Amino acid sequence: MNEIVSIYRRAHFNAAHRLFVSQWSDEENSEFFGKCSNPYYHGHNYELEVRLTGAIDPVTGFLFDMTRLKDLIKIHVEDRFDHKNLNVECAEFKHRNPTAENICVVIYNILREYIPVDIKLRVKLWETPRNYVSYPVD
Amino acid sequence: MNEIVSIYRRAHFNAAHRLFVSQWSDEENSEFFGKCSNPYYHGHNYELEVRLTGAIDPVTGFLFDMTRLKDLIKIHVEDRFDHKNLNVECAEFKHRNPTAENICVVIYNILREYIPVDIKLRVKLWETPRNYVSYPVD
Amino acid sequence: MNEIVSIYRRAHFNAAHRLFVSQWSDEENSEFFGKCSNPYYHGHNYELEVRLTGAIDPVTGFLFDMTRLKDLIKIHVEDRFDHKNLNVECAEFKHRNPTAENICVVIYNILREYIPVDIKLRVKLWETPRNYVSYPVD
Amino acid sequence: MNEIVSIYRRAHFNAAHRLFVSQWSDEENSEFFGKCSNPYYHGHNYELEVRLTGAIDPVTGFLFDMTRLKDLIKIHVEDRFDHKNLNVECAEFKHRNPTAENICVVIYNILREYIPVDIKLRVKLWETPRNYVSYPVD
């Protein structure tokens, strides 16, 4: 019987965004989201942690090749969102407010299809060192 | 169906304390707790992480307004314990030893009543960068 | 004779920017600055460290009141740049490219007039945890 | 009824290792593990977090004495692996590849026998600040 472990890999990207509900007026957005809804945008260094959970391979001692995981994150998350304006350039956020919660769910959905089905995935996303989000919950 | 996420917010406060069981003598306290029971007190930079778990609001993309969470922690935890002597000035610890475990439970109980009942709460408390506590457990 | 010390205070702000030399064409900017010149902007969590150097006051034991320093940084730097688009909303960067180098010099010049002349000032600015700048040099 | 909490303690050790499956040839190891299988070894600052979960003692306010936990980690983990070559000097890894996953499981098995049976144990091991592992999963 093989041990079940979690492995974690960190990555990061920088992006601009504004909090904005497309069915609301600018005034409603500004009232609800304050300076986070500044129409000229602001930005963050997003820090990302991807956790995989599954059985250790008894021969290699790996759950999943970290280099492959690093590359998957690079290709499907960093190259897609790094140095982008999330509201303007990323279709995922045309009708979905780019809150940390929603960005985290979007990244989970992107990565989910590249990870074997018998491996559980969780994504944690730091918007600042003091504010972060994880999805899904255990 | 809305996604269930966890959001995290960090805060901190500085306080003095000593480990002291009120029904024990000074000698018994000193023998059990060592230098942590120094009658003249010592202190820490307590670092706090509050985690909320619940469904993302499909319109706003928020689980809970981070600014409101920051303010709740400021008013009910930081203003209450920052720059205080926990043993002498905080009624919660008159008959409850201010160990990291107990401080963490006390902060949980304080915050619990300000968070909506359908949102799960967890508190993590660092006494030093190498020692910390979380409550409740998953 | 009083000891000369340095004191340090950290702060932060989040902002959007693009690297852009106004006398160059979009193509020239894009060729030189790459994705950092994305016309839709990207952003950062800027971390700031302000260092003051001078003599300890022999009565108070302070070089400068940390609370006052924190407030000066809040009013003159954080309130001015936090959640802003540096290129569009901040006059300092209309004709000065908002590189980390230039932002650091601008913040130095802003704070310099609020710090007593017999106290030396230095500003350190992190654009990411791996890239930062300081001004002036010792 | 006593509250159930988790307490965490951090420690570290430095060691050399190479990824190496003993039933494979050098070429197979090199092809699969790349530079991590360098026959001359490389090394890491391993950072360790031990988590205990159980009920707070209603008198002392402790789940487990942190000083005792620190000493257990020192004696049974740090003294055993610090400044060692894991492949050559540690019998556990003679026939078990010293991946982060396997080192984490080995440390769990070592510590498990020194922790009371009614207290749950989890070990988290950082191989680098960006790569880490935890065992067992919740």
Next chain:
Amino acid sequence: MNEIVSIYRRAHFNAAHRLFVSQWSDEENSEFFGKCSNPYYHGHNYELEVRLTGAIDPVTGFLFDMTRLKDLIKIHVEDRFDHKNLNVECAEFKHRNPTAENICVVIYNILREYIPVDIKLRVKLWETPRNYVSYPVD
């Protein structure tokens, strides 16, 4: 000719203190220092960095044995101030306000006599992760 380098070693201690000028009344202290002058004390996790500057020994490749430096800090700083009330238990602060500036100077003066005269010494002291001090200046 041997290269001149600086080496750095980190350490830490926890202590209680209050900011208090002994020639002032309680009211004057409270007005000037605010909650930092709370007569029941508060505390900090002080983080310490000791820097030595001098020539590398051409045979050993050391400027100074790090283990010996670690021990000097342990014996002369940590054992002296850890888990202490700086105002009440440490003679150095009977008539010298235990501000971060003054604690830093006191630690420098203590360590200076144990470091060879041809090696320069500098001490950096964190009162919190956002507030720190260094002495002497370069």
Next chain:
Amino acid sequence: MNEIVSIYRRAHFNAAHRLFVSQWSDEENSEFFGKCSNPYYHGHNYELEVRLTGAIDPVTGFLFDMTRLKDLIKIHVEDRFDHKNLNVECAEFKHRNPTAENICVVIYNILREYIPVDIKLRVKLWETPRNYVSYPVD
């Protein structure tokens, strides 16, 4: 007149080493360097900070292109030392003990020839989060 600034870039590599003076016997090495001279090697996650000091280019707002600096460090330091055994595989340390002091000087000498002569260079090298070195001194 252009402002003089310093810019900093961080990088890292993992390597094995042992402290060993080639003109000493194994016993002498072991007596002087203790477990750091283990003949089977141990290892570290070396963290590197490269600092450049010079004038900001008045047009670009750059002192030096960070992407080029990152690439220089990658090619000349990371690719050379990452996942290596410093004693066995790196000619620089055949007759020079791979202490943190010496590794830092070696990296400085390597990078110095790729940085323009009017730009000052300094290298800082962390062997562990608590032990580090910088060269040259200001």
